Amino acid sequence: MAKNKRKKKRYTATPEEYAGAKASLQNSLRTFNWRLALLMLAIFALLAAIYYILLALHVFWATPALYTLAAALFMVFFFVNRGFSRNPVSEEVLPEEWSPQQRRDFVSDDVRRKALGRRIMVILTPVLLLVMADMLILFVLPLFRA
Numbered sequence: 001m002a003k004n005k006r007k008k009k010r011y012t013a014t015p016e017e018y019a020g021a022k023a024s025l026q027n028s029l030r031t032f033n034w035r036l037a038l039l040m041l042a043i044f045a046l047l048a049a050i051y052y053i054l055l056a057l058h059v060f061w062a063t064p065a066l067y068t069l070a071a072a073l074f075m076v077f078f079f080v081n082r083g084f085s086r087n088p089v090s091e092e093v094l095p096e097e098w099s100p101q102q103r104r105d106f107v108s109d110d111v112r113r114k115a116l117g118r119r120i121m122v123i124l125t126p127v128l129l130l131v132m133a134d135m136l137i138l139f140v141l142p143l144f145r146a
Contacts, residue, residue: 036122040126041126043122043126047127048130048133051130051134063134066127066130066131066134069127070124070130070131073120073124073127074124074128076120077117077121077124080116080117080120081120082110085114088107088110088114089106089107091103094106
């Protein structure tokens with residue numbers, strides 16, 4: 001009653017496929033926004049330094065303040081950006097009964113909101129990473145201590 005198991009054949013890419021993948025990766029690294037990444041890293045380092053200095057000085061409101069800041073920034077981003085969409089709304093999806101001027105105003109307002117949402121996200125992302133790091137330090141690291 002032994003079942004006949006077939007060995008799956010492994011796919012090996014051709015040298016042309018490897019070269020294409022390498023070129024694609026190099027192009028994506030060129031388009032990567034290093035300035036923005038370094039800015040967010042600097043914000044994270046500054047926030048982390050301030051936060052852990054406050055904890056070392058036994059400032060007990062530091063943790064609730066960090067978590068409240070993260071929640072408030074998240075809510076502000078969500079309402080300013082009108083959700084999680086990245087692309088602005090197009091005029092075609094707006095109601096037919098709106099006048100063309102109303103549609104243009106809504107679309108231009110949405111473009112401004114998305115731009116402000118991107119700026120908020122530059123601050124929100126390091127704050128959320130700091131919250132994540134704090135939770136890992138508080139809840140996961142003690143599991144590995146003997």
